[in-house]
Amino acid sequence: MVSTCKLLGLDRQVYYRSIRSTAHKQSIAQRVVALVQGIRNVMPRLGTRKLYHILKNELATLNVGRDKLFKILKANHMLIKPKKSYHVTTDSHHRFRKHKNRVHNLKVTRPEQVWVSDITYVGTRDNPSYLALVTDAYSKMIVGYNVSNSLSVEGSLKALQIALDNRKYKNLPLIHHSDRGLQYCSNDYQNLLVQNNIQASMTEKYDPYENAIAERVNGILKQEFNVDQKVTNFNIKTKLIEDAIKVYNHIRPHLSNHMLTPKQMHQQRELKPKQYKTKILREASFSEN
Numbered sequence: 001m002v003s004t005c006k007l008l009g010l011d012r013q014v015y016y017r018s019i020r021s022t023a024h025k026q027s028i029a030q031r032v033v034a035l036v037q038g039i040r041n042v043m044p045r046l047g048t049r050k051l052y053h054i055l056k057n058e059l060a061t062l063n064v065g066r067d068k069l070f071k072i073l074k075a076n077h078m079l080i081k082p083k084k085s086y087h088v089t090t091d092s093h094h095r096f097r098k099h100k101n102r103v104h105n106l107k108v109t110r111p112e113q114v115w116v117s118d119i120t121y122v123g124t125r126d127n128p129s130y131l132a133l134v135t136d137a138y139s140k141m142i143v144g145y146n147v148s149n150s151l152s153v154e155g156s157l158k159a160l161q162i163a164l165d166n167r168k169y170k171n172l173p174l175i176h177h178s179d180r181g182l183q184y185c186s187n188d189y190q191n192l193l194v195q196n197n198i199q200a201s202m203t204e205k206y207d208p209y210e211n212a213i214a215e216r217v218n219g220i221l222k223q224e225f226n227v228d229q230k231v232t233n234f235n236i237k238t239k240l241i242e243d244a245i246k247v248y249n250h251i252r253p254h255l256s257n258h259m260l261t262p263k264q265m266h267q268q269r270e271l272k273p274k275q276y277k278t279k280i281l282r283e284a285s286f287s288e289n
Contacts, residue, residue, distance in 0.1 A: 028062050029072045035059075036078060042247055045080050045224040048073055050252065053259045080224075102201035103137075103177045108273065111138045111266045112169045115198075117178040118214035119156065120221075122147070122228040122241065129237060131227065132159040135217050137177070138273060140254050141262035142217065142245050143167075147238045156183040157192065164196055168266075177201040179211055221248065 035055050039046060051073075052059065052066045059069060073079050108114050114137035123129035132155040134144035144163030148155035160176075167174075176198045178184040184202070193200055203211050221227045225244035231237040249263050256274045257265040265271065 099200040099202045116214040120218040132156045134163040139266035141266040153183045
């Protein structure tokens with residue numbers, strides 16, 4: 001009896017070897033997907049490069065490199081597409097004093113040399129809410145935050161106070177950089193900076209990239225952690241944001257931190273933050289080209 005393989009002009013051993021190879025590749029892909037899903041349960045929109053860094057040892061045992069990881073995630077529709085959203089939270093038309101930009105071309109070389117502050121919209125039309133953040137420019141660690149249902153100065157003040165309470169290097173000079181919003185120019189906010197010997201710096205143009213680190217952190221929290229998801233209960237939203245910031249600070253590796261977490265980067269002073277590749281993101285490090 002003539003076999004099917006011979007009728008089709010195929011070598012029997014090659015045919016079955018091909019079947020075994022396909023089954024082996026599918027098995028590896030399934031294991032990779034399971035590993036990624038385990039990470040994405042905590043960080044739902046974590047990008048592939050950071051996934052590869054976290055899972056590097058496990059992937060090595062499966063003989064899966066970064067390119068293969070990209071291919072597996074693409075085949076399983078698991079690559080992350082960035083979200084696009086923008087909501088104006090800055091009102092710079094006010095009577096309060098504005099400060100010059102002191103961090104332009106400044107090279108940041110240590111934690112608590114520069115703090116950047118910003119407010120981002122995380123609510124809905126029916127339930128507006130705002131997240132005030134204070135982020136360390138060196139480590140990208142969120143050192144203070146507050147969730148509120150208004151754009152009043154109270155939220156920004158509370159975020160700054162938390163940052164001050166957690167300040168580690170109190171004897172070293174510190175610059176506070178922000179946009180020219182009413183919250184940061186207000187007397188209460190500026191007085192708190194003066195009381196703590198912190199020098200004020202502000203953007204001078206109507207350009208979000210003058211405060212690029214703050215904008216970048218806002219984007220990470222929204223795109224990867226969905227902190228702006230439609231949650232109507234304010235207490236639940238606050239808890240979700242609190243959990244997201246803990247994961248961001250303590251678990252998520254950061255590209256400019258040599259893949260250290262912001263917390264790990266903040267606890268040392270030897271490493272130089274990596275430069276971003278594009279002009280806009282290079283400005284986020286406050287470093288000269």
